[in-house]
Amino acid sequence: MFTSVPKHDLVSTVVGAVEAALRKQLVFRRTISPTKRTTFALDLALIALGCRCAWLVDVAVAQDAEEVYADLLQILCQDHEVFDKVRHIRCSEQSFFVNMEQCQQTSASATEVCFVLLRQDPQLLPHPPPAILATLRTLAATSALPPDLESRTAIPLAGVLLGYAAAYVPDTDGAFLANASLDVFACRVRTPTWDHAFLKFSCPAVLAAAHPERLAPTRIIGSLKTRFEPRLKELGLTLIVEHSTEIMDRVAL
Known part of the structure; x- marks a missing residue:
């Protein structure tokens, strides 16, 4: 249906299709506001159009998520x-929408991600953990994840799928990076009429x-622009990458 839509109109057309589909589902008409429906539609549209590999659904909570x-x-x-x-994928009781075509590319390029082992003194791992690479290959081949993923694998896997340049690998359960100085990177997508949060992640400044x-930070900003800008620009979208330094009580994974 979208083959005849001009590229500069494609995003708004796909967003409109998602919003219309959401209105057809009683659960979303009742539980999320029109503003959140638009946010949901933007994020899912960016996945469908191949602007990124995956989106973690964070604007709605659906009972029976698999069915819904x-x-x-x-x-x-x-x-x-x-x-x-x-595809809709469940990982650690959370819902992700994944572009399987992009997943193939993400699986092949996962070695470019920086994996940070969370200990008292965080460490940059020299290589991606083998379990993460194996799970990515399984996802790319089957459109499904093993049901019993450990957090040590599930958390960095989510970071890779979401497009983070640095993914955390927890060594133990508990609080992480309490009162540590963090480099925080936030990406937004902008048009003349709207501005939308794209992704956000952190990495220990040390x-x-x-x-x-x-x-x-300059290297990470450059890698984010290299990864996301070409497809966004093709669709008439502008990528904004911002860097800040923050100290938090703890980092939620």
Whole structure:
């Protein structure tokens, strides 16, 4: 249906299709506001259009998520082929929408992600943990994840899928990076009429000092622009990448 839509109108057309599908589902008409429906639609549209690999659903909580989101994708796929490559994936009791075409590329390029082992003194791992690479290959091949993933694998896996340049690998359960100085990177997508949060992640500032060739803020900003800008620009969208330094009581993973 979208093949004849000009590229500069494609995003708004896909967003409109998602909003219409959400209005057809009673659970979303009752539980999320029109503003959140628009946010939901923007995030899912960016996945369907291949602007990023995955989105963690954080604006709605659906009971029976497997059924609800399967129904949503079925509604969308009936008329809009752009959603054919999108799958709903459950990981650690959370819902992700994943572009499986992008997942293939993410699986192949996961070695470019910086994996940070969370201990009292965070460490940059020299190589990606093998379990993460194996799980990515499984997801790319089957569109599903093993049901019993440990947090040590599930948490950095989510970071890779979401497009983070640095992914945390927890060593133990508990509080992480309490009162540590963090480099925080926030990406937004902008048009003349709207501005939308795209992704946000952090990395211990001490590691940027120790490994500037990989974790200096300028290097991470450059890698984010290299990864996301081409497809966004093709769709008439502007990527804004912001860096700040923050100290938090703890970091939620």
